[in-house]
Amino acid sequence: MKVTEKAPAKINLSLDVLNKREDGFHEVKMVMTTIDLSDRIECEELPGDEIRIFSTASFVPEDQRNFAYQAADIIKSRYGIKRGVMISITKEIPVAAGLAGGSSDGAATIRALNRLWKLNMSQKEMLAVASMVGSDVAFCVKGGTALATGRGECVQPIPSPPPCWVVLAKPPVSVSTAEIYQGLCLERAPHPDVDAMIQAIKKQDFNKICRLLGNTLESVTLDRVPEISQIKSHMKRMGADGVLMSGSGPTVFGLTQYESRMQRLYNSLKGFCPHVYAVRLCGR
Numbered sequence: 001m002k003v004t005e006k007a008p009a010k011i012n013l014s015l016d017v018l019n020k021r022e023d024g025f026h027e028v029k030m031v032m033t034t035i036d037l038s039d040r041i042e043c044e045e046l047p048g049d050e051i052r053i054f055s056t057a058s059f060v061p062e063d064q065r066n067f068a069y070q071a072a073d074i075i076k077s078r079y080g081i082k083r084g085v086m087i088s089i090t091k092e093i094p095v096a097a098g099l100a101g102g103s104s105d106g107a108a109t110i111r112a113l114n115r116l117w118k119l120n121m122s123q124k125e126m127l128a129v130a131s132m133v134g135s136d137v138a139f140c141v142k143g144g145t146a147l148a149t150g151r152g153e154c155v156q157p158i159p160s161p162p163p164c165w166v167v168l169a170k171p172p173v174s175v176s177t178a179e180i181y182q183g184l185c186l187e188r189a190p191h192p193d194v195d196a197m198i199q200a201i202k203k204q205d206f207n208k209i210c211r212l213l214g215n216t217l218e219s220v221t222l223d224r225v226p227e228i229s230q231i232k233s234h235m236k237r238m239g240a241d242g243v244l245m246s247g248s249g250p251t252v253f254g255l256t257q258y259e260s261r262m263q264r265l266y267n268s269l270k271g272f273c274p275h276v277y278a279v280r281l282c283g284r
């Protein structure tokens, strides 16, 4: 038997880092939303007891470092499953881009194995497994739009922003989330107003959402990847209503409600940047 799940990427509309905890993790407060750019996870039963990973993209580990592997491993030991599985990952989300591709693959694996092995997991159980895999995996289990706190694993659903286009551009470099956090100086970095963002979303005030876009990590990644400033200025010049770097970067996104502006942005970035996408917000 074979089960397939979509693993959508996310963007952060607001990302604040509050402090560094004694366990080494940072306490964050962020608004995340799902976008219509997805990997595809296919889980197929294998004879024996082994977890095997296949990915269509280079730079994605095909062993226990893969979040999909980790999710399967935790589920097998938690539920006493003695069966093998082949997990095939068709990557569309760029890797190490600030779009939670790996986390979403982990979350989609939890949903897929729940179906494949008929585990009847509650959402609470799925979230418990997700937080053992990684900070952003819990959000990816539910998707939609949410406020995430703690190290990112405490997820509270909120309404979704009004429909709009998201144009994404990733400069040809990857960044390590851990290194960006290490370079962060909390006193000097800007801190966005996450509560005001939630209010703007509840009021469906698109212009205010665009004005309030903010990310504490942006200044750190900007120092290492100068293309980010160039892409941001370019997107603003080409008519994006709001522009921000997602997660720890380096992907930059621009928002607009007009299809014509989306087309202009997309066309002007193609050729300038190797990875450009125009998608819809799909937070439920």
Ligand code: ATP
Binding pocket: 059, 060, 061, 065, 066, 067, 068, 089, 094, 095, 096, 097, 098, 099, 100, 101, 102, 103, 105, 106, 136, 177, 247, 248, 249
């Ligand atoms: P986040 O936004 O959550 O910080 P990201 O988008 O910056 O994540 P990912 O694409 O998730 O980054 O990749 C980060 C690292 O995770 C990669 O360098 C890779 O080694 C590892 N990884 C583990 N599993 C996966 C996976 N299924 N797909 C991609 N990368 C994976």
